[in-house]
Amino acid sequence: MKRTSPKVEKYFLKSAKDEFLALLLFCRHQWYVVVAIVLAVGLALYYVSPFPPSxxxxxxxxxxxxxxxxxxxxxxxxxxxxxxxxxxxxxxxxxxxxxxxxxxxxxxxxxxxxxxxxxxxxxxxxxxxxxxxxxxxxxxxxxxxxxxxxxxxxxxxxxxxxxxxxxxxxxxxxxxxxxxxxxxxxxxxxxxxxxxxxxxxxxxxxxxxxxxxxxxxxxxxxxxxxxxxxxxxxxxxxxxxxxxxxxxxxxxxxxxxxxxxxxxxxxxxxxxxxxxxxxxxxxxxxxxxxxxxxxxxxxxxxxxxxxxxxxxxxxxxxxxxxxxxxxxxxxPMLEDYAPYWVASFFDTAWVGILALIAVLYPLLRMVPSYRKTMFNIGASFKYDQIFTLARESETVGSLRELDALERTHRQLTQEVEETWVPKGCNQSYYFLVGSLELARERLDLARSRLVPGTPVPERGRSTQALGAKTGSM
Missing domain, CATH: 3.40.190.10 (Periplasmic binding protein-like II)
Structure with missing residues (x-):
């Protein structure tokens, strides 16, 4: 059987996409930091004025x-x-x-x-x-x-x-x-x-x-x-x-x-x-x-x-x-490699450029780890909601309450399916999906309890396993 090796270019394209989405996420949630950076860069450009008149x-x-x-x-x-x-x-x-x-x-x-x-x-x-x-x-x-x-x-x-x-x-x-x-x-x-x-x-x-x-x-x-x-x-x-x-x-x-x-x-x-x-x-x-x-x-x-x-x-x-x-x-060192105004700008402002890089580099280093942090924070909130949903399904006393819990489950399922999963967070995502599945089984058990004779769908998990995984949520 012929095996197909993974495409290197696809990996790098996915990595680039992840970095871009991570940056957007950072800008969305840490907008005040982004505004401060933009203002600092704007003031620096205004003061240095790299673009000469024509x-x-x-x-x-x-x-x-x-x-x-x-x-x-x-x-x-x-x-x-x-x-x-x-x-x-x-x-x-x-x-x-x-x-x-x-x-x-x-x-x-x-x-x-x-x-x-x-x-x-x-x-x-x-x-x-x-x-x-x-x-x-x-x-x-x-x-x-x-x-x-x-x-x-x-x-x-x-x-x-x-x-x-x-x-x-x-x-x-x-x-x-x-x-x-x-x-x-x-x-x-x-x-x-x-x-x-x-x-x-x-x-x-x-x-x-x-x-x-x-x-x-x-x-x-x-x-x-x-x-x-x-x-x-x-x-x-x-x-x-x-x-x-x-x-x-x-x-x-x-x-x-x-x-x-x-x-x-x-x-x-x-x-x-x-x-x-x-x-x-x-x-x-x-x-x-x-x-x-x-x-x-x-x-x-x-x-x-x-x-x-x-x-x-x-x-x-x-x-x-x-x-x-x-x-x-x-x-200037860039005289033969860049337009005259770029060479001049770097020659006159290289100290400021290095200082700006020294400030921006740690912030940019935060972006890759920030995407994981934000995903884990979001997953943590979802875990809490799923855990609450599973716990309430054990004590639900009416079909009306059960219908409300199932609507909540469907909404959580949709939100999880639409969640961006950054590189390095696949395992956490699979745990989140598994938790939703366990909560679904709890809801099915609740329905069979409230409506005798309702079959419990076969989901490939035993009640004993369900209890063990539920306890881990």
């Missing part, structure tokens, strides 16, 4: 600028992660910062050196690259050592107030002799107009703070008739402008032959910095750090930095806790 506002600077191009790359990265970026156009880094202060944007691409106090609820997400201060000019190449004397008397565009170029130029002029600065013929013009004026011969030179990828910078770097001013004392200037560093454009970097530039060009440079409101969702702060790291690693970097980017290069700007943790400890 839209973010970013100040990107003026068209064709370094900041606009960088912001566009971040916009593509965020879009790939389901976050829509709304760009806010300004005249440059200074206006970007002001838009952030005014609450018009959530994040601003700015630059080092801009005045920012610690009580403005603005934090740094790190610097992501250099922006050199270029001076483009036309005419004979400057070969001397005194660049200040070279600039005296020349028509120079110093950019517009609110642009990123202007604060650095003003700071540079602040360390130069006032008499020499006053001899320069300065014009306040936007970058695009300055380029047009330079190429048309209306001005002699222009300052431009920009990364090499800037459209404005590239427009001039491609022109063989436009030169770059070398700052021979660039290292000394960084001592006065402490938020700047020296970068060098090597000889022949633009064209190898004939070499352009004709010699190494030394410049001071500030950094492109991502600033955010302190209230920006931690997951979005983390996504900025992740984008900064991946974009830096995947793109060609012209002006390298020891240690690379992103990095905290300024001491006077408060640092984001999320960014600080990312730079110090690296990316």
């Amino acid at each position: 839209t973010i506002r970013v100040a990107s600077g003026q068209p064709n600028s370094t900041l606009e191009k960088i912001a566009a790359r971040y916009g593509e990265y965020f879009d790939a992660h389901g976050v829509r970026v709304e760009f806010f156009t300004t005249r440059g880094a200074a206006e970007n910062l002001q838009a952030l202060r005014d609450g018009k944007v959530d994040v601003a691409f700015s630059q080092g050196g801009l005045a920012l106090s610690r009580d403005e609820s603005i934090v740094s997400l790190g610097s992501i690259g250099y922006q050199p201060l270029w001076f483009f000019y036309r005419g004979e190449r400057f070969k001397g050592e005194d660049f200040v004397a070279f600039l005296e008397g020349r028509r120079i565009s110093i950019a517009l107030p609110g642009s990123g170029t202007r604060p650095v130029v003003d700071a540079l002029f602040g360390v130069l002799p006032e008499v020499a600065v006053n001899r320069m013929r300065k014009y306040e013009m936007p970058a695009g107009e300055s380029i047009d004026a330079l190429l048309a011969g209306e001005i002699d030179g222009m300052f431009l703070l920009a990364g090499i990828e800037s459209g404005n910078a590239q427009r001039l770097l491609r022109r063989s008739d436009v030169r770059l001013l070398d700052f021979p004392v660039a290292e000394a200037l960084t001592r006065h402008l402490q938020y700047t560093e020296v970068v060098t454009l090597p000889k022949g970097a633009l064209e190898v032959t004939p070499p352009r530039p004709e010699a190494d060009v030394h410049m001071i440079a500030t950094t492109t910095t991502i600033l955010a409101r302190e209230s920006l969702h931690p997951a979005l702060q983390y996504l900025f750090m992740r984008a900064s790291t991946e974009l830096y690693q995947s793109e060609e970097v012209f002006f390298e930095r020891a240690g690379g980017f992103p990095a905290f290069t300024e001491r006077h700007i408060p640092r984001s806790e999320v960014a600080q943790r990312y730079n110090t400890h690296g990316p």
